[in-house]
Amino acid sequence: MSRALVVTGTDTGLGKTVVSAMLTLVLDGIYHKPVQAGLEEETDTEAVRRMASLPADRVVPEVWRLTTPCSPHRAAELDGVAIDPDALHLPQVDRPLIVEGAGGLLVPLTRQVLYADVFARWGAPVVLCARTALGTINHTLLSVEAMRARGIPLLGIAFVGDEIADTERTIIDVTGARRLGRLPFLDPPDRRSLADAFAAHFQLADFAAP
Numbered sequence: 334m335s336r337a338l339v340v341t342g343t344d345t346g347l348g349k350t351v352v353s354a355m356l357t358l359v360l361d362g363i364y365h366k367p368v369q370a371g372l373e374e375e376t377d378t379e380a381v382r383r384m385a386s387l388p389a390d391r392v393v394p395e396v397w398r399l400t401t402p403c404s405p406h407r408a409a410e411l412d413g414v415a416i417d418p419d420a421l422h423l424p425q426v427d428r429p430l431i432v433e434g435a436g437g438l439l440v441p442l443t444r445q446v447l448y449a450d451v452f453a454r455w456g457a458p459v460v461l462c463a464r465t466a467l468g469t470i471n472h473t474l475l476s477v478e479a480m481r482a483r484g485i486p487l488l489g490i491a492f493v494g495d496e497i498a499d500t501e502r503t504i505i506d507v508t509g510a511r512r513l514g515r516l517p518f519l520d521p522p523d524r525r526s527l528a529d530a531f532a533a534h535f536q537l538a539d540f541a542a543p
């Protein structure tokens with residue numbers, strides 16, 4: 334199988350879907366969102382396809398599609414189904430695989446299993462997305478500690494938002510993690526702006542297979 338990268342965040346709504354779209358585009362990869370909670374508005378898979386202008390064969394369908402936009406464990410309960418974490422596997426594909434989690438690392442898939450537990454089983458390197466806003470130092474350090482406690486490989490940290498140089502430096506100094514780059518706010522986030530942002534703020538070599 335080609336290399337897989339997992340994209341997660343320090344919390345929800347910070348832009349990891351945009352980062353996922355960017356990586357799928359520039360790595361010429363395939364996108365997969367295993368669990369989608371919330372179907373009334375555009376799903377993350379639909380958003381990635383739109384932003385990166387991907388054909389249908391460049392996404393792997395979700396394993397669970399849940400109605401309510403909330404934590405997957407609760408969304409599943411409201412739909413009267415149960416997520417089986419053991420059924421979540423990295424799809425076998427012939428391109429780089431970009432897998433997006435839901436919310437942050439410790440989001441529950443069931444009342445016993447967290448997304449981080451699945452990431453640990455997969456063993457794929459993780460791109461941790463962190464917003465450049467007040468509170469991000471605490472959220473990011475806690476996320477890195479949670480990953481290291483479970484032996485989850487951290488590829489590096491991708492910041493999202495306006496530049497706050499000292500905040501980014503502090504996080505990298507304390508964690509010793511690799512700074513992958515910073516994705517500025519894009520309006521609109523589309524194929525061209527994603528490619529331009531990657532070229533300006535990231536290095537392709539940081540995402541290459543070892």
